Amino acid sequence: MGAGDFDLTTDELRVVVRFASDCAQELLPYFEAVAPEDSRPREAIDAARTFADGAPRSNLQRTAAFASHRAAKGVSDESAQLAALACGDAAAAAYLHPIAKASQVGHILRAAACAARVTELRTGTTDVNTVGVLAGRATPQLIEILRRYPAASPGSSRLSQLMNALDSAIRGRN
Template sequence: MAQTVLEIFEANQPDDSRPREAISVAWEFARGGERGKSLRDSVWAALKAAESTDTAAAREAAWAAMSAAGAACLHPLAKATQVKHILGAGAYAARAAELVVGDDRRVGAEQLE
């Protein structure tokens, strides 16, 4: 889901590929790749990318990428605090989609659907 809102971040920060790279590394893991340093580094890089933007929608889109990579990185930990990482990508992506069209909650609901 985070992948669907990358364009929101990239429209705001066209020279910053960190969120896209985080999603790419998460996909690599999902296809059987290792859970290692590159995955963890991509999580932190996407977080830094979120902090570098000045619009809420772009920030939410970068957080979606961070959460997607974070879920891959952290999912074996059986702790309640990990729920945010697992569900965060969808929640942040839906919120980014809402914000980019003027805070329309229907768009977020459609995104989640």
């Protein structure tokens, strides 16, 4: 291991995947309303849940993640795009690396940031409570895992800003 790196158990990866898939699952209807014939985001959620529920991590999660991300490119509705991205991110979370880099925080929080952004798009407002509600879903174990990584960079995109807000809200919990 390099300086600043750490161990990450399979059970801890399952905690991360469960959090990400819970956030992504509720977005799936936005994608399916636009592209009901495209099952790739649903397959990504299924792959994530398969791992979270105890199956070994396999190429299933990786290929489902890539497929769901490609599905996002095939729709023009932003909520549908974010839903497909979140589903892919949930499956990809199984491949979170125990490397002390802020870029890894996306594997933990990007699906939740997508959920926050979809809420903004659907309500037409920036609801500060949305970040709090999503952060409130973080289990003590997820909080401990997140705190091993450097804080997320604020970035310039709205999704990056929401991820940074989620990161701060979760890290601030006791």
